[in-house]
Amino acid sequence: MQAFKVATLLAISLISTPLLAEVKVQGEVEYGIFQSQVQDFEPGQRVLTNQQQAIETTQVIPAKLGTKFGLRYQLAGKRKGDQPLTLLYLTPGVVTPDGLRHDKFVVQQEMAEAAVADVMAYEFSEYHEVVPGEWHFLVFQGDRKLVEQRFEVR
Secondary structure (H helix, E strand, O other): OOHHHHHHHHHHHHOOOOOOOOOOOEEEEEEEEEEEOOOOOOOOOOOOOOOOOOOEOOEOOOOOOOOEEEEEEEEEEEOOOOOOOOEEEEEEEEEEEOOEEEEOOOOOOOOOOOOOOEEEEEEOOHHHHHOOOEEEEEEEEOOEEEEEEEEEEE
């Protein structure tokens, strides 16, 4: 009898709890190098871009200052106030000028409900960031992996 009460209460609580929308990737994920007209980058320089910036599809990334690489994807089911995205950049070991080694960078990104496309990118804007090896990009919402891509920087 006790098990029946617990099961009934659980069923009632599930019915009365509003279901959260499940955000999912819609369509093709673009990945590679974001194209730029700037040729000679200076350390610290960043280039402003828009969402329509062309992406050269590749997993092999040149290890050179000014290279911007990553992903562009569309998420369906986004709503304001949803759990934010976690962008996880796994690096081959970026050593910053303070001598600290960074095997990962983590960025929390609020859900941009009106955005047509979402972007996860990394731009080599300082010489110490240009580290050859495998770079692994992952996008999560909570503990759900939405997107994943590996790049080889050479």
